[in-house]
Amino acid sequence: MARLLRPVVLLALLAAPASAQQPAAPRPEDTEVWQPVPRVVDAGPGPKAPLPRPADAIALFDGRSLAEWTNAEGGPAGWKVVDGTMVVHKPAGDVKTRRRFTNYQLHLEYRVPPGMKETGQSRGNSGLFLAVTGGPGGGYELQILDSYRNTTYVNGQAGSIYKQNPPLVNASRAPGEWQTYDVIWTAPTFGPDGAVKTPAVVTALHNGVLVQDRYALTGETLYTGTPRYVAHGASPILLQAHGDPSPPLSFRNIWVRELP
Ligand code: MG
Secondary structure, eight states: OOOOOOHHHHHHHHHHHHHHSSSOOGGGGGGGGOOOOOOOOOOOOOOOOOOOOTTTOOOOOOOSTTTTTTTTTSSSSOOOEEEEEEEEGGGOEEEEEEEEEEEEEEEEEEEOOTTOOOGGGSSSOOOEEEEEEESTTEEEEEEEEOSSSSSGGGGGGGBBTTTBBBOOOOEEEEESSSSEEEEEEOOEEEETTTEEEEEEEEEETTTTTTEEEEEESSSSOOOOOOOOOOOOOOOOOOOOOOOOSSSOOOOEEEEEEEOO
């Protein structure tokens, strides 16, 4: 390795303006979209009890145990089972399914606690990662957030594909109400060279209201930078333990139906 730059190279480096050498580092706010704000739709009251589960569905959480879940490293899931619900325990981190999935239909119910003082992305943030990947975004996040009278960037509110696509409407219920997601996920496919062959496609209903209509993802969901794909196969599904200071969300009645 050369220990010193040759003088001619050194002169060239000194003469070049900084902007010509390197583009500015991407910032998180570069990928925030604030307008237009999705219209609010009153989805009606939340379900008092868990909704029925189809006979051919795999129960990922039926109110009893976390047997279908692990922590991010594959060890025991550290969330709490309380009164038939699965409560996020932030110090234990994210939880993901033991099983791996490709294409599927998924249902889950969640509740954000009432009385939160936090705002924006710090208010009831979690997330449904539709597939865990080894890439820079860790997967593809359908955002979970308290978006009831809580302003944030629209491609980061509840029902968004995080920093890619805002929800068609804001169907969020008030904190304390149970809310539902119903998702149809078509995994991306990759060629032998790892290049994306067909993108991931998602349709999602929030509280029974369509928020994502066959949206084709441009890659993994990223906090900073431009989405891109990194090849993967069948993957776990993950629920996010977000680091914000608001009190934890609860989940119940999570099931999945594998699709061909
Ligand atoms: Mg989130």
